[in-house]
Amino acid sequence: MSKTRIFSVTALLLLVVLVSVQGTLAVGASPLGGPAVPRTVDRSKLGPRLTAADLDGIITAQPCCMVDDLGLVWNVVITRTGLGYYTIAGTLDGGSGYPWNVTGWIQKYKNPLNFVQYWRVDNPQADGCLSGWVDYADVNASGAKFTPSGTFTSYCSGSPIYSSPWSGTIYKGSCP
16 A cells, blocks of 8 residues: 555544544533533522513522533523613533633513523633633523523634533522
8 A cells, every 4th residue: 555545544534533523522521621520409409490570570680590401500690781681690610620700691582481592601711622621611592581491512712512402490599
């Protein structure tokens, strides 16, 4: 076999390996990278679920705790910025040993019980994923205000590396 053909076969195999790894995380890894450190939350210590009336009744800001199906716990404050418009700010403990910054927004969509939501969590020590932790992740969701569902995506250097279906439940009050 010629050197050119060996090089071509080797390059093709490397490309196949890289493509098959793209979009996955290591088994047992957190959706934010690094080792999975599931945070268990005693739901009996959480406040009641946030309801449509609660969100509509926010005059200034409401501390909330969102627990999602990926094991992430989002400690946020939802602030009303206009009729049907809300901003999200807070932190998330992803298991890295330091808090990640959470931002986002919620907006009414057509019907008073249906909302479009965007949640983003940023790694304050982002390094292009060299440390094993992603740079940031986001959630594009819709549905009822207090039980959003959508897609969770993690990014390294601006490129998506992991995506999965996502849902969460928002509770009134800060996370315990």
